[in-house]
Amino acid sequence: MARQERAIKTRRAILEAAAAVFDELGYEAATISEVLKRADVTKGAFYFHFPSKEALAGGVLELAVTTEGVQPQDLMLQEALDTMLIMAHRLPQEPVFSAALRLAVDRNSQRLFGTRWPDWIALLGAQLSEAKARGEVHRYIDETETARLVMSAWTGVRIVSEGLPDAYDLPNEVARLLQLMVPSIAVPAVLSQLEISAERGARLLDAMARSRLELEEGAVSC
Amino acid sequence: MARQERAIKTRRAILEAAAAVFDELGYEAATISEVLKRADVTKGAFYFHFPSKEALAGGVLELAVTTEGVQPQDLMLQEALDTMLIMAHRLPQEPVFSAALRLAVDRNSQRLFGTRWPDWIALLGAQLSEAKARGEVHRYIDETETARLVMSAWTGVRIVSEGLPDAYDLPNEVARLLQLMVPSIAVPAVLSQLEISAERGARLLDAMARSRLELEEGAVSC
Incomplete structure (x- = not known):
């Protein structure tokens, strides 16, 4: 896997772990250590992508709007x-x-x-x-x-x-x-x-x- | 004012103060002392009506469903x-x-x-x-x-x-x-x-x- 591709996969894995934690606990109660535990990535990789809980929330929200799966239609x-x-x-x-x-x-x-x-x-x-x-x-x-x-x-x-x-x-x-x-x-x-x-x-x-x-x-x- | 009528007014004043606090701060952050401060009633009267924060929330929720103001209509x-x-x-x-x-x-x-x-x-x-x-x-x-x-x-x-x-x-x-x-x-x-x-x-x-x-x-x- 190319380095860039690996970085994209790592970033996505972190965001999915963060989303699960925010969804279960809410923003206040969510912690970076809980996200780290679930994402199964190194601390270094984690902080390279997301320096803070705020950055995690921002990253999750970025993914929330999509038309993925919609096919062109006559109407x-x-x-x-x-x-x-x-x-x-x-x-x-x-x-x-x-x-x-x-x-x-x-x-x-x-x-x-x-x-x-x-x-x-x-x-x-x-x-x-x-x-x-x-x-x-x-x-x-x-x-x-x-x-x-x-x-x-x-x-x-x-x-x-x-x-x-x-x-x-x-x-x-x-x-x-x-x-x-x-x-x-x-x-x-x-x-x-x-x-x-x-x-x-x-x-x-x-x-x-x-x-x-x-x-x-x-x-x-x- | 009869004693019963006064009790009803006091109860209502407490619930309105509690509602304002829940609305502003949310359930977790709301405190009885903040409600007491706003309701302008004695501590004794307060605890006579509502022994706990749970009782306050229950009391507010009780008032939430109403058809008050709806007049009988042909339809x-x-x-x-x-x-x-x-x-x-x-x-x-x-x-x-x-x-x-x-x-x-x-x-x-x-x-x-x-x-x-x-x-x-x-x-x-x-x-x-x-x-x-x-x-x-x-x-x-x-x-x-x-x-x-x-x-x-x-x-x-x-x-x-x-x-x-x-x-x-x-x-x-x-x-x-x-x-x-x-x-x-x-x-x-x-x-x-x-x-x-x-x-x-x-x-x-x-x-x-x-x-x-x-x-x-x-x-x-x-």
Whole structure:
């Protein structure tokens, strides 16, 4: 493995360990020694990448906004929905995303680092804006406001379901939420072409995992 | 003032002071001595009502679910919407409600006291169930699931707007959210009769304040 590649892997391993610790303990209670223990890297390597707990939190938050796994679609609105359906699968499984949400909700870390919510709103807002330019969404829809409300609702579904005595499946809850909201956003001829389901998110995630694997195998066979 | 009435006022003053402290500092950092200082009551009266910080948090959470200010309407769905529109005005102004939400989001206090979210879902679910029995909402709507999603979305709008750099007006955000969601819930002939606006919540709240004042004046003139 080239030196640079190794450094990238080490950095990623540290961030994933840090995310798990932030997710379990919260920002205040998290310690660098706990992250060190879980990341299984040398102290030298660790401090080379992240000199402080603040740097770790910043690094986790950096990873929190992504459209990875979204495939180009005929309808831009479908791409916006896919972004949210995929994240509904990833967040409960990948500590990087659940930790970023926990950091965003915590008032201390919010004051220190802000949140990635403005970036999510900008991302979804740009997708809705393009969808509007193509005539897929109603002309009276304000794309930034709608992005903010849909993203906030998505976030609320996650936060509240964590505080209920029964367990709810996030991908399914998010799909039901979007099914309630999208009819007010999409024009009817587009609405009937959209696929809004937890299964779609799972399928896209599978395809993403397969193409990652192929990339890695390709790299090995070179 | 009768002894019982005075006791109720003292209890309420303590809870309001406690709510303000929980809201500002969070459950962990809140102290009884800080609440005592703000409530302006004797130590004896305080401990008569609330022997511990746990009891204070429990008392605040008890007050968090209410339909106060909702007037009987021809449409039950309007009553459900009024419940949420009124709360959008009250939460930013009354620490009892914002503290209850902060306690619900905090993992420690969540573990100790649970949240009032199940009660909100039950309340909205019962309103939607009655609305469905009257034919106001689509027959394929699952009232409990819809109550859960709408309440979660409401909560997300509050939580996210607190974490954004710009200030958003909660009553207006909640009204816009409900305007997006309700068209998927109400049958069209009912939808066109509904009033979903921040102004409606303000009007109902005004009427509530006036009738409280009249009650108090009535009590004085007796």
